[in-house]
Amino acid sequence: MAQNVTNVSHTEEVSSTRRVIAASSVGTLIEWYDFYIFGTLAKIISEQFFPKDNPTAALLATLATFAAGFVIRPFGALFFGRLGDLIGRKYTFLVTLVIMGGSTFAIGLVPGYKTIGFFAPAIVFILRLLQGLALGGEYGGAATYVAEHSPEGKRGFWTSFIQTTATLGLFLALGVILTVRQMLGVETFTDWGWRIPFILSALLVGVSIFIRMRMSESPLFAKMKKEGKTSANPLAESFKQKDNLKMVLIALLGATAGQGVVWYTGQFYALSFLQNACNIEFVQSNIIISIALLIGTPFFIVFGALSDKIGRKYIMMAGMLIAVIAYRPIYTIMYNDANLKTKEVIEDKTVNKMKYEVKGTDSLITSVTTKLYTDGTSYKETVKKKFPVDPAVKAAMPKDKLKPETKKEVTLPQNLYYKMIGLVLIQVIFVTMVYGPIAAFLVEIFPTRIRYTSMSLPYHIGNGVFGGLVPLISTRLVEATRPAADLPPADPLAGLWYPILIAGVSFVIGSLYISNKTNNLDVE
Amino acid sequence: MSAIKRIFGLLWTVMGVGIIPLVIMQAMKEIAAKPSEENWIFWSIVIVVLMPIIAFSLITFGIFALKGEYDVIA
Structure with a gap:
C-alpha cells in the first residue's frame, strides 16, 4: 500500500514537472522564434524600412541589428531579473512573453518607408529594442523556473529542454519563412508575404500565454516569499556584494563567454560561411544548417542529463576545448569542398545567356x-549591370x-552535401556540449x-556581446x-580566430576556477 | 593549485589593463587610414561595448584571483 502511494506521488511529480517544462519551453521557443525572424528577414526589412539612400535610416538599421542583440539584452536581463527576484518568476516571464509577442506582431503591421516615411524605421527600431529587452528577461526566468521545479540530481536533464x-x-523561424516564401513565391513574399511570420507570432504567443x-x-x-526572505x-x-560578484565574473569569463562564441559559430557563422565564403546556394545552405540542427538538437538533452552524472564543468570545458582545436580543420574541409x-x-556543359531590357529610364543587362x-558540383553566376539609358546621365554618375x-551560387552534389551536413553537425554537437548543461550550472x-538577476546578466553578456559579435568581428x-x-x-x-581566442581563454579560466560539483537549490 | 590560480590572476589583470591601449591604438590607426562610416561604426562598437566589458571583468576577476578569493570555490 505504502509502495503504491509512493509510486502515485512520484508519477504526479514527474507529470507536474513535465507540464512545467512544456509550458516554459514553448514560451521560450516562441520568444526565440520572434527574435530570429527579424534577423533572418533582415535584408527584406532593410529594403522595406531602412532605405540605403537615407543615411539616418541606414544608421538605425545598423543600430537595430546590433543594439537589440547586445546592448539591450543585458539591460532586459537586469530589469526583468530584478522584477523576477522581487515579485516572482511566473509573472515576470509572462510579461516578457507579452512584450516580445506584441512587438513582433506590431512589426508585421508597420507600414513601409514609402508610406509613412521616417516614422517607419523609427517605429521598427523601437519595436526591435523591445524585442531585445524581452529576450533579456525571458531566458533567466524560464531556466530559473524550471530549475526550481526540478528534483535534485535531475536538474541538468530538465533544464536542458529550455536549452533546446x-x-x-x-x-x-527558418521553416516558417521558407514555407511561406515557397507558398507565395519570391516576389509576393518580398512585397508583403514577409509580414506573415511576424503576424503569426500573435497566435503562437496567445497560446503560450494561456x-x-x-x-x-x-x-x-x-x-x-512566505518566509519573508x-x-x-x-x-x-x-x-555589490563580493561573494556574488565573484560568481557573476566566473560565470561570464569561465563559461558564458566561451559558450556564446561556440554557439554563434556553430549556428550562425557556419551559415554565413557557407553562403559568403563557399557561395553555397541559398536554399541548399539553409537546408544543410536545418538538418544539422535537427539531428543535433537531442544532444542538448543528452549532455544536460550527462552533466547530472559527471558534473557540468567537464562537459562544458570539453566542448570548448574540442571546438578550439577542431574549428580550423573543419572549416578548411568545408572551404576546400566548395x-x-x-x-x-x-x-561543353558551360552555358552563357544574356538579356537586355529597359526598365523606365534604366537599361539592365x-x-x-x-x-x-566533373564531381557533380554546379555553378551559376549572375551579373546584373544597370545604367541610365541617357549617355549624358550615365557619364555624370559616380563609378x-x-x-x-x-x-x-554553388550547388554541391549529394556526397559533398551530406559531408557538409556532417561537418556542421559536428559544430552543433560542440554547441550542445557547452550549452546543454549551462542553465543548470x-x-x-x-x-x-x-x-534571476545574477544568472541573467552573465548569460546575456556572454551570448549577446561575446557571441553576438562573432559575425561582425569575424x-x-x-x-x-x-x-x-x-x-x-x-x-x-581568419574569422575563426575570434571564437578560438575567446573560447580558449574561457576554457583556461573555467578549468582553473570552476568547481565540478553540483549544488542544491535551497532557500537559505 | 591555489598558487597557479593566483599567478594566473596576475595574467588576467595584465590582460585586462593591456587591452585598453591596444584596442584604442588599433582603432585610431585604422580610422586614420580609412575614415569610412563602416570603420567608425565597427570601432565604436568595440570601444564602447566590448572593450569595457572585457577590461572590467578581466581586471576585477584577476584582482580577486590574485588575492586568493578563488582558492576555494563552492
Whole structure:
C-alpha cells in the first residue's frame, strides 16, 4: 500500500514537472522564434524600412541589428531579473512573453518607408529594442523556473529542454519563412508575404500565454516569499556584494563567454560561411544548417542529463576545448569542398545567356553563366549591370554606382552535401556540449533570492556581446586579409580566430576556477 | 593549485589593463587610414561595448584571483 502511494506521488511529480517544462519551453521557443525572424528577414526589412539612400535610416538599421542583440539584452536581463527576484518568476516571464509577442506582431503591421516615411524605421527600431529587452528577461526566468521545479540530481536533464528552445526557435523561424516564401513565391513574399511570420507570432504567443497563466509560482520562490526572505534590492545584492560578484565574473569569463562564441559559430557563422565564403546556394545552405540542427538538437538533452552524472564543468570545458582545436580543420574541409579552383569543369556543359531590357529610364543587362564540374558540383553566376539609358546621365554618375552586381551560387552534389551536413553537425554537437548543461550550472551557483538577476546578466553578456559579435568581428578579420578591394581574402578562415581566442581563454579560466560539483537549490 | 590560480590572476589583470591601449591604438590607426562610416561604426562598437566589458571583468576577476578569493570555490 505504502509502495503504491509512493509510486502515485512520484508519477504526479514527474507529470507536474513535465507540464512545467512544456509550458516554459514553448514560451521560450516562441520568444526565440520572434527574435530570429527579424534577423533572418533582415535584408527584406532593410529594403522595406531602412532605405540605403537615407543615411539616418541606414544608421538605425545598423543600430537595430546590433543594439537589440547586445546592448539591450543585458539591460532586459537586469530589469526583468530584478522584477523576477522581487515579485516572482511566473509573472515576470509572462510579461516578457507579452512584450516580445506584441512587438513582433506590431512589426508585421508597420507600414513601409514609402508610406509613412521616417516614422517607419523609427517605429521598427523601437519595436526591435523591445524585442531585445524581452529576450533579456525571458531566458533567466524560464531556466530559473524550471530549475526550481526540478528534483535534485535531475536538474541538468530538465533544464536542458529550455536549452533546446534557442535552436528550435531558429529552426521554426527558418521553416516558417521558407514555407511561406515557397507558398507565395519570391516576389509576393518580398512585397508583403514577409509580414506573415511576424503576424503569426500573435497566435503562437496567445497560446503560450494561456498555458503560462495556468502555471503556479516556483515552489522555492513561493516558500522564500512566505518566509519573508526575498531580496529587497537584488541588483545591489548581486553586483555589490563580493561573494556574488565573484560568481557573476566566473560565470561570464569561465563559461558564458566561451559558450556564446561556440554557439554563434556553430549556428550562425557556419551559415554565413557557407553562403559568403563557399557561395553555397541559398536554399541548399539553409537546408544543410536545418538538418544539422535537427539531428543535433537531442544532444542538448543528452549532455544536460550527462552533466547530472559527471558534473557540468567537464562537459562544458570539453566542448570548448574540442571546438578550439577542431574549428580550423573543419572549416578548411568545408572551404576546400566548395572551392571551384580545385575542381575540373566540363567545358561543353558551360552555358552563357544574356538579356537586355529597359526598365523606365534604366537599361539592365543580365548575364547568366552556368557550369558543371566533373564531381557533380554546379555553378551559376549572375551579373546584373544597370545604367541610365541617357549617355549624358550615365557619364555624370559616380563609378561605384555603375558597378555590376554579381551573384555566385554553388550547388554541391549529394556526397559533398551530406559531408557538409556532417561537418556542421559536428559544430552543433560542440554547441550542445557547452550549452546543454549551462542553465543548470548558472542556477546552481547563485542563491534563490537573487538567482534571476545574477544568472541573467552573465548569460546575456556572454551570448549577446561575446557571441553576438562573432559575425561582425569575424567578417572584419577576414576582410583584413584581403590584399585589395576587388581581390579575394588571403585567409578566408581568419574569422575563426575570434571564437578560438575567446573560447580558449574561457576554457583556461573555467578549468582553473570552476568547481565540478553540483549544488542544491535551497532557500537559505 | 591555489598558487597557479593566483599567478594566473596576475595574467588576467595584465590582460585586462593591456587591452585598453591596444584596442584604442588599433582603432585610431585604422580610422586614420580609412575614415569610412563602416570603420567608425565597427570601432565604436568595440570601444564602447566590448572593450569595457572585457577590461572590467578581466581586471576585477584577476584582482580577486590574485588575492586568493578563488582558492576555494563552492
